Amino acid sequence: VYLEESGGGSVQAGGSLRLACTASGVATISHCMAWFRQVPGQERNGIAVTDSDGRTTYADSVKGRFTISQDNAENTLYLQMNSLKPEDTGMYYCAAAFYGMRPTMYDCLTGAPHAIDTWGQGTLVTVSS
DSSP: OEEEEEOOEEEETTOOEEEEEEEESOOSOOSEEEEEEEOTTSOEEEEEEEETTOOEEEOTTTTTTEEEEEETTTTEEEEEEOSOOGGGOEEEEEEEEOSSSOOOHHHHHHTOTTTOOEEOOOEEEEEEO
């Protein structure tokens, strides 16, 4: 399975972007898919996750501003980002759990090694003030 992100770019504070993550080589629906953000010099942190039942969970830092969704027919995960702030700047990665037992939403959001088995290469988002 291969995940490829797109949609990153530069935007002014208050603006919006929509990221997409397309999965190829998929033969099964993932247990969960998530978006992570990494700032240089810092750890990669989960910001939004959705599972195969359509449930969603968000990090406090993006709650109310970001929306995660997926189109199973197109094997694509989205992240709609509104009211962007300079602190949203970073590399955004999508990730998924396709194999093994179904993990918890918490494990997906935290990127636990026993949960997440597939990562994309990332797309850069830059928000200027």
